Amino acid sequence: xxxxxxxxxxxxxxxxxxxxxxxxxxxxxxxxxxxxxxxxxxxxxxxxxxxxxxxxxxxxxxxxxxxxxxxxxxxxxxxxxxxxxxxxxxxxxxxxxxxxxxxxxxxxxxxxxxxxxxxxxxxxxxxxxxxxxxxxxxxxxxxxxxxxxxxxxxxxxxxxxxxxxxxxxxxxxxxxxxxxxxxxxxxxxxxxxxxxxxxxxxxxxxxxxxxxxxxxxxxxxxxxxxxxxxxxxxxxxxxxx
Amino acid sequence: xxxxxxxxxxxxxxxxxxxxxxxxxxxxxxxxxxxxxxxxxxxxxxxxxxxxxxxxxxxxxxxxxxxxxxxxxxxxxxxxxxxxxxxxxxxxxxxxxxxxxxxxxxxxxxxxxxxxxxxxxxxxxxxxxxxxxxxxxxxxxxxxxxxxxxxxxxxxxxxxxxxxx
Numbered sequence: 200x201x202x203x204x205x206x207x208x209x210x211x212x213x214x215x216x217x218x219x220x221x222x223x224x225x226x227x228x229x230x231x232x233x234x235x236x237x238x239x240x241x242x243x244x245x246x247x248x249x250x251x252x253x254x255x256x257x258x259x260x261x262x263x264x265x266x267x268x269x270x271x272x273x274x275x276x277x278x279x280x281x282x283x284x285x286x287x288x289x290x291x292x293x294x295x296x297x298x299x300x301x302x303x304x305x306x307x308x309x310x311x312x313x314x315x316x317x318x319x320x321x322x323x324x325x326x327x328x329x330x331x332x333x334x335x336x337x338x339x340x341x342x343x344x345x346x347x348x349x350x351x352x353x354x355x356x357x358x359x360x361x362x363x364x365x366x367x368x369x370x371x372x373x374x375x376x377x378x379x380x381x382x383x384x385x386x387x388x389x390x391x392x393x394x395x396x397x398x399x400x401x402x403x404x405x406x407x408x409x410x411x412x413x414x415x416x417x418x419x420x421x422x423x424x425x426x427x428x429x430x431x432x433x434x435x436x437x438x439x440x
Numbered sequence: 441x442x443x444x445x446x447x448x449x450x451x452x453x454x455x456x457x458x459x460x461x462x463x464x465x466x467x468x469x470x471x472x473x474x475x476x477x478x479x480x481x482x483x484x485x486x487x488x489x490x491x492x493x494x495x496x497x498x499x500x501x502x503x504x505x506x507x508x509x510x511x512x513x514x515x516x517x518x519x520x521x522x523x524x525x526x527x528x529x530x531x532x533x534x535x536x537x538x539x540x541x542x543x544x545x546x547x548x549x550x551x552x553x554x555x556x557x558x559x560x561x562x563x564x565x566x567x568x569x570x571x572x573x574x575x576x577x578x579x580x581x582x583x584x585x586x587x588x589x590x591x592x593x594x595x596x597x598x599x600x601x602x603x604x605x
Contacts, residue, residue: 274531322533
């Protein structure tokens, strides 16, 4: 079983090939510290091709494509999810969608006794976040996938009154919201982007259990922000509406 | 700051002066009726930033990216949008990450989605056929600190009578 894994839900482009026994290889480009526009669309396909060539496999050997579906960057997710769907359709293999916040929390699951709170930068001074608690054999999500201010997440953690570790590019960007908190530790830049090894590991388990989706059904996980209509007096006046 | 432009070339000249002061992360709202010269102004900004390709109105594409510009430029037109969510769905908030200059045509309709620090360029037709009044206003503390530099850059183009009105 060979999985192609794609994550474009943050400013980093991540691609991996692997299976139940781990990664054959991975490519990661860009990240929160890079001060130039992220180039998901230009980088993703060449990264896949480079990795495939270096690892020495043909795309025809891939058994399924797994993709991080967010919540995260709109522009990045569109590139990653579309690429996953198109490749899956062309190769006639299923897609295994995995939420990006799960992939930030999963590599920290051995932080026993602590809550794990990944936060992805949602712009506009907000983060996408969830809170997880380690349970034997894995993680359990204790909240929904939320959109809120870094302060909302800090309050959520304070209300729970447990030791916690926060991670993700949202935690790094808004570290001031968490720095002063008792019992809350900030994970380092190594935990800024969804973990590719975790993507392959979680997807391998789902593949074995035949929990996969048809390419047409896979959608990014969008958390809605606003239903406000635009104030269009200006256009109305100009167009005579 | 109010400036009288008597031709599209004049409008582009104003845009050039403004563009020279712009940095990645800056947001410029282009306001004015259809045909007021918003796209002409955007062309002036793009040319000043080194965009070689033709700059057309993004009314139907919604967003055009000019990554070859220095700094990179995004040209957005919200004219066809009905809800704020559509703007978020375009990845507009990510364009504001700070690695580009962002021009927003009809941006006054989406004020809630804009950063506090922004420049508003309002264009309106004057009495002559190609005449335009261009009003540049600055919003937010960061632009107040840059006001003197912008005024100096635009000074020789200003119509001081117009300004005093």
